[in-house]
Amino acid sequence: MCEKKDKTTMVQTKAHIAQNDKVGPGLYHLVCDCAVIAQRVLPGQFVHLRIPDDALLMRRPLSVSFAEEHLLHIFYKVVGKGSKLMSTLHKGDSVDVVGPLGNSFVLDYSCECAILLGGGIGAAPLIGLAKSTAQKKSAFVTLIIGAQDAQHHIFQPVIGELSDAVILATDDGSLGVRGLVSDVFFEMWKTRRLKTKKCAVYACGPRGMLAALHAFFEKESPDAVFWMSLEEKMACGVGACQGCVVPTVDGYRRVCVEGPIFDSRHILWGELNNNV
Amino acid sequence: MNVQVTIGSLILPNPLTVASGTFGYGVEYGGLINAGTLGAIVTKTITPVPRTGNRPSRLWETPSGLLNSIGLENVGLERFITEKIPPLESYPCPVIVSIMGETEEGFARLTERLDGCGRVDGLELNLSCPNIAYHGGGLIAQDPEAVGAVVAAVRKKTKKAVIAKLTPEVSDISAIGRAAEAAGADAIALINTIKAMAIDVETRRPRLGNVTGGLSGPAIRPVAVRLVWELFQAVRIPIIGMGGIATCEDALEFIIAGASAIAVGTYIFVDPQAVTAIPDDICDYMKKHRMKDIRELVGSVQVQ
Numbered sequence: 146m147c148e149k150k151d152k153t154t155m156v157q158t159k160a161h162i163a164q165n166d167k168v169g170p171g172l173y174h175l176v177c178d179c180a181v182i183a184q185r186v187l188p189g190q191f192v193h194l195r196i197p198d199d200a201l202l203m204r205r206p207l208s209v210s211f212a213e214e215h216l217l218h219i220f221y222k223v224v225g226k227g228s229k230l231m232s233t234l235h236k237g238d239s240v241d242v243v244g245p246l247g248n249s250f251v252l253d254y255s256c257e258c259a260i261l262l263g264g265g266i267g268a269a270p271l272i273g274l275a276k277s278t279a280q281k282k283s284a285f286v287t288l289i290i291g292a293q294d295a296q297h298h299i300f301q302p303v304i305g306e307l308s309d310a311v312i313l314a315t316d317d318g319s320l321g322v323r324g325l326v327s328d329v330f331f332e333m334w335k336t337r338r339l340k341t342k343k344c345a346v347y348a349c350g351p352r353g354m355l356a357a358l359h360a361f362f363e364k365e366s367p368d369a370v371f372w373m374s375l376e377e378k379m380a381c382g383v384g385a386c387q388g389c390v391v392p393t394v395d396g397y398r399r400v401c402v403e404g405p406i407f408d409s410r411h412i413l414w415g416e417l418n419n420n421v
Numbered sequence: 422m423n424v425q426v427t428i429g430s431l432i433l434p435n436p437l438t439v440a441s442g443t444f445g446y447g448v449e450y451g452g453l454i455n456a457g458t459l460g461a462i463v464t465k466t467i468t469p470v471p472r473t474g475n476r477p478s479r480l481w482e483t484p485s486g487l488l489n490s491i492g493l494e495n496v497g498l499e500r501f502i503t504e505k506i507p508p509l510e511s512y513p514c515p516v517i518v519s520i521m522g523e524t525e526e527g528f529a530r531l532t533e534r535l536d537g538c539g540r541v542d543g544l545e546l547n548l549s550c551p552n553i554a555y556h557g558g559g560l561i562a563q564d565p566e567a568v569g570a571v572v573a574a575v576r577k578k579t580k581k582a583v584i585a586k587l588t589p590e591v592s593d594i595s596a597i598g599r600a601a602e603a604a605g606a607d608a609i610a611l612i613n614t615i616k617a618m619a620i621d622v623e624t625r626r627p628r629l630g631n632v633t634g635g636l637s638g639p640a641i642r643p644v645a646v647r648l649v650w651e652l653f654q655a656v657r658i659p660i661i662g663m664g665g666i667a668t669c670e671d672a673l674e675f676i677i678a679g680a681s682a683i684a685v686g687t688y689i690f691v692d693p694q695a696v697t698a699i700p701d702d703i704c705d706y707m708k709k710h711r712m713k714d715i716r717e718l719v720g721s722v723q724v725q
Contacts, residue, residue: 155452156452157693195691200485202486202639202687202688202690204690243693377477377478378478378479378482380690381449384445385689386480386690387465387479388480389479390494391477397473397474397477418478
């Protein structure tokens, strides 16, 4: 399920960087001291962070992995100039942040189980979603995190008490189960007979992974609910500019407001742009 | 100190407005922007019928700029009136509605309906969106006769402030500006975005789904300042200057070049809080330079 958040709660504020550590090849763990956003952010929501550079104007939308008291935990991958500059920020530096933005993941407790599928850096928001339920109903959630190899598995230090519920997978078998997240899930679908259970699936990762999962559900279990987080280039982040739209059965919808969490059945996959 | 700006029948409490398309329908920024600090807002362009907009990707960042091709996605006139105007009823500043009718008749029809809406204080005619192909592929704002005809058609239907929004992509902005003025426009908004393109060299495909888009942001600012300065020498009606304004200093540059009011667009995406400081910063500048009325500044550039 996903939930709309009251827009009046978003703020623009300065946040001190508590940590910006390299945790894998081109992968960083950013921690911002930002109580006003940390106290209200929900799993799956994002913040819009200003890159401290005059030539790179646009804010970067970054999924919040989880919040801990006054701290916002964010994981990002260096892919271009903006993220490269972000990686040069140091502890104590100040950044301008707008958030929390977007809708959020909401676990459906009417289901028998919840499967959370995170591909690469996309696993970040699912950590927060899994943590949100850890104390209450730990057996309810299974989180499968995939990465290309052991070096790219960066979430173990923050998984903590969730570890029993987590399955790690690598493309090359260097850590955990060998295979793609989607393949591990398909196997589990068979062995745990998930088709006969009422289970909800939540995913975030590369478009190819989400498309494979959508195709699987369409064929195997058209009634299954599959919530996923999408990314697009953004300008305003608040629903004003109509820049970050994705094609849905109801027309174009803004990733920043109607998303980033979408029901996969609402997306027009054939028209979805893959150059994100 | 007087920083009020008069545009036709409309009085703006200060010269800061927002560029159409960057401020949605006026409510999206919620608490991020204190609307009480604005001289006026300009809502996203509406058309007689809803438009779905252009194919994504719609955005691409360039150095100090932003390329967009939204394609005037909007809810259309009727839904605008029933859904988007009511939340603006208690808005603390004038509301200017941007409209695009494609033809004279389309503009006239939009004007007729909006003239009856109390909360609509003025109309901005979008004659210059680079992401929409008009008759023969050009823009209305590239043809002085077409500009005159559309402005005249709108003028017949309303006494509210009418602003013609023009394109920078003309060889002689004076001729276009004079055509708008002669047809009864109360002001000219200048500039719209500049048609532009970016290519992914790996895939050799355009970065935007619509191939080309409109360039905005500080990258285009000097072009905009030059056009405002040229137009100021050709018309007597006020100019609302825009194009890459980020700071008070940028705003002053436009005012000194000849703009009576200014609009911030792309920079609202970047730093909504900072934008709202511009009116106070203009007052500080006027104090420092011992000015009592902002009109002393308008077009005061010393070229000799």
